[in-house]
Amino acid sequence: MSIDTLQRFLLDELDIRGAVVRLGPLWQRIVAGRNYAPPVAALLGEMCATTLFIADALKQPGRITFQLRGSGPVSLLVVDCDERLNLRAMAHAAADVAPGTAPQLLGDGQLMLSLDLPNLRQPYQSIVPMQGDSIAEIFEHYLGLSEQLPSRLFLAASAEGAAGIFLQKLPNADARDADGWNRVESLATTIRDDELLGLPCDELLTRLFSQEVVRVFPERQVLHECPEDWDKVRTMLRSLGREEVDAVLREHGEVLIRDDLANRDYRFDAAAVEALFGETPPTLH
Incomplete structure (x- = not known):
């Protein structure tokens, strides 16, 4: 084995x-x-x-x-x-x-x-x-x-x-x-x-x-595959709204999303947050 x-x-x-x-x-x-x-x-x-x-x-x-x-x-x-x-x-x-x-x-x-x-x-x-x-x-x-x-x-x-x-x-x-x-x-x-x-x-x-x-x-x-999923994280942040995300950014200097199961961090600085809400989110058909 x-x-x-x-x-x-x-x-x-x-x-x-x-x-x-x-x-x-x-x-x-x-x-x-x-x-x-x-x-x-x-x-x-x-x-x-x-x-x-x-x-x-x-x-x-x-x-x-x-x-x-x-x-x-x-x-x-x-x-x-x-x-x-x-x-x-x-x-x-x-x-x-x-x-x-x-x-x-x-x-x-x-x-x-x-x-x-x-x-x-x-x-x-x-x-x-x-x-x-x-x-x-x-x-x-x-x-x-x-x-x-x-x-x-x-x-x-x-x-x-x-x-x-x-x-x-x-x-x-x-x-x-x-x-x-x-x-x-x-x-x-x-x-x-x-x-x-x-x-x-x-x-x-x-x-x-x-x-x-x-x-x-x-x-x-047995596998251990945990690919990055930035789109999922961006969608989640957009659902929170610009005001709440900006509040976290002001308090901590960045927005940190922790994926414990994948043992991975997703970090967004001010420029990334600006780009996030400046983007046109994908539409569902």
């Missing part, structure tokens, strides 16, 4: 499906220059791996966005992924965050889902309470509610990479092997963080499920 990929697998004789994610250089690009404290980066990396699993399993092409909002030192985690597995992510947190469990870091809060599909007039949204001591447990609870299928997540993240393994019990699993799910769960709990982050997929699955029949599917490349 290459790095920055997702690879599905199926335990054929047990009717249990799963996937493995390993992120390396792509993950490093996501967090570059953000100066996240290690506990914040770990939460965000684990949430990235989890979102990829869920985005890959969507029955229709679309964009899925998860937000974890809480009252703790980590106030917000956002991960966004589309059908191409184009991944973007960001966090809002205090400058100095000590290690702790997810409830200690996030506080009381909610997990919010937004799902944008081509056949929906507006995105589908869902909000559930955060329940669990880790990102894995929070999303296992969510999957239990949304899909009503037992699911397990085993996740790890560091400054260098993020990784995870996903398991889900399909409806016929008990008929195929009454002890199969318990056996697979027990085996998966033995995986160490260094193995998740470092072992190729085939070696990882062999290490875990050497006595099972494992069918591995072609890997999918």
Whole structure:
């Protein structure tokens, strides 16, 4: 398995499906220059791996966005992924965050889902309470509610990479092997963080499920494409109006628009603002 990929697998004789994610250089690009404290980066990396699993399993092409909002030192985690597995992510947190469990870091809060599909007039949204001591447990609870299928997540993240393994019990699993799910769960709990982050997929699955029949599917490349969109920013500023934009310019000497998900700033000085409102905005036909 290459790095920055997702690879599905199926335990054929047990009717249990799963996937493995390993992120390396792509993950490093996501967090570059953000100066996240290690506990914040770990939460965000684990949430990235989890979102990829869920985005890959969507029955229709679309964009899925998860937000974890809480009252703790980590106030917000956002991960966004589309059908191409184009991944973007960001966090809002205090400058100095000590290690702790997810409830200690996030506080009381909610997990919010937004799902944008081509056949929906507006995105589908869902909000559930955060329940669990880790990102894995929070999303296992969510999957239990949304899909009503037992699911397990085993996740790890560091400054260098993020990784995870996903398991889900399909409806016929008990008929195929009454002890199969318990056996697979027990085996998966033995995986160490260094193995998740470092072992190729085939070696990882062999290490875990050497006595099972494992069918591995072609890997999918994970992307991190965040092209500049000056037209969108200009349209947004025009919608605010000249008076409000000029007020910001007078106070700060420039107008700064921050795109946290893309980790990019858009800056407008006085000349750029003058040009912005002097331009004829595009018309819609």
